[in-house]
Amino acid sequence: MHGVTTEVTLVVVVGILIIGAVATIANRIGVAAPLLLVVLGGAISLLPVTPQIEVPPEVFLTIILPPLLYTAALKVPAVDFRRNLRVIGYLSVILVAVSAVAVALVVQSIWPIVGFAGALALGAVVAPPDAVAATALGKRLGLPPRVVTILEGEGLINDATALVLLSTAVAAITRAGNSDVEAAPLVADFAIAVVVALVVGAAVGYATVRIRQYASDRAIDTAISLATPFLSFLAAEALQGSGIVAVVISGLVIGNRSQMRIRATRRAQEAATWGTFSVIVENGVFLTMGMQLPAVIEAVDAGERHLAGVVLVGLLLCLLLLIVRFASMPPLLLWLRAHAKRRRRDQQRLAQRLEQLGEGSKRAGKLQRLHDQRGHDIIALDDQKLGWRDMLAIGWAGMRGVVTVAAVQTLPADTPMRAELVLAAFVVAIVTLLVQGGSLAWLVKALHLTHDRTERRRQELDELLGETIEAGIDAMQREADLQGIDEALVEAAGERMRSRRAWAAHVAEVDPDDATTDVAQIARLRHLAVDAERFWLDQVRRTGRFDSSTVSVVQRIIDREEIGLQADEDEH
CATH class of the missing domain: 1.20.1530.20 (Na+/H+ antiporter like fold)
Incomplete structure (x- = not known):
């Protein structure tokens, strides 16, 4: 039993090392790693010292x-x-x-x-x-x-x-x-x-x-x-x-x-x-597939059908x-194009219903949200x-x-x-x-399928990041008013957040050296702002008003801010 366990462990460890090495080589030479692993697995299976690999079907499933x-x-x-x-x-x-x-x-x-x-x-x-x-x-x-x-x-x-x-x-x-x-x-x-x-x-x-x-x-x-x-x-x-x-x-x-x-x-x-x-x-x-391939070929050859x-x-x-x-x-x-026409007609009918209902009713509010969501969908899909x-x-x-x-x-x-x-x-x-x-x-x-949407993405990112940051600053201001926190601290924290629009990709760091009470209050306000930003971004994500890749970029920026704040707290 001990020998079998050792053999299995050795196979797993060697397999992981092979996978890492082949994946690195495949990336450098531009060849799909699965293909190299199949070939290598077949070669390894032919070595006399290689144990026979039999993976139970339920393991895969x-x-x-x-x-x-x-x-x-x-x-x-x-x-x-x-x-x-x-x-x-x-x-x-x-x-x-x-x-x-x-x-x-x-x-x-x-x-x-x-x-x-x-x-x-x-x-x-x-x-x-x-x-x-x-x-x-x-x-x-x-x-x-x-x-x-x-x-x-x-x-x-x-x-x-x-x-x-x-x-x-x-x-x-x-x-x-x-x-x-x-x-x-x-x-x-x-x-x-x-x-x-x-x-x-x-x-x-x-x-x-x-x-x-x-x-x-x-x-x-x-x-x-x-x-x-x-x-x-x-x-x-x-x-x-x-x-x-x-x-x-x-x-x-x-x-x-x-x-x-x-x-x-x-x-x-x-x-x-x-x-x-x-x-x-x-x-x-794929490595296992390569190692099993010779046995499968042998089984086919032993049957009635030619390889x-x-x-x-x-x-x-x-x-x-x-x-x-x-x-x-x-x-x-053809189906998608026909559906796009129906979608525009439905959107026009929905707009007409909103006009008939007028503003203020609960029903009108739900229809307005649906109208906005469909409108964002139409813009995104047309784009x-x-x-x-x-x-x-x-x-x-x-x-x-x-x-x-x-x-x-x-x-x-x-x-x-x-x-x-x-x-x-x-x-x-x-x-x-x-x-x-x-x-x-x-x-x-x-x-020529590659689409260059760099400028539009940059504009979307700037707009969404600006709205999200302002949501966080508003939350800080409300908290400061309730708790009597110095306005200068709110302004300092807000300016630091706004500066993310200029260097969004490098936003996650905070000053780890200053552990004064003022910094602690700013950190708490920033935590509150991050929570508010995440809530706002989640609401925006649901509407579909911005491209998902743009939303993902802002999400990563907020995540980095939160990770930096958490690291600060752990350090102190």
């Missing part, structure tokens, strides 16, 4: 995927997600379902022995693109923010859709060897799983934010953060819901609610923790997925209107990644032609990462 999706969900702005919900839903639900069925039909026609359930399981595995690499590259290349948001949102929800389909197909496989999937139970199971997951995910998310708001210790806060995705997953699964959907919803709720209720220092610590976890686990999946035939099926699926994805883009673009070039980029950014690699290994051991299905999924992941991922940067540059 319950330990690896939930925190990866949770980490991604924490970063998605709710306003942008809401504005692009139609596009995200189209790509992540309809397109994934169509892609999975298309793959299932092709695979069943080529390998009838697999049955429709097994073919649908493979379709669910290869249907969802992994947008992590696409969004990271898109941000570096300056892709339009709306395109990046769509890819981020798609990468979250499509994984959930695909894994619900996969679990349904796997259930059909394991039911007394039944390989048939009936449409009506499939739809019903899918609907129930999603509804339960929405409720559980939202409940866990709101409860977690409340609990962490009052957690008195950083270690406890970190422990709660680490437990959240697993708690959300297990609770939803226990209630016959989709654990993956619940995890995504919890991440969205916490990521957007925590900015108001959880200290900036703890959110920064949480981001660092999950960032490290994601890099290690996501790249570790070359299985690889050709994988290449055919790559082409099929690409065709289905591109074919879905024109209807999406980032999608065209055929954007659709080409979205269509090409359909690389398969860690979810495909991890999910295919959850297929039951008694699945017909399991080795062939696993290898086909591996081929899809490798080829799409190599071909589409390797050429996405070239395509973006060829389409």
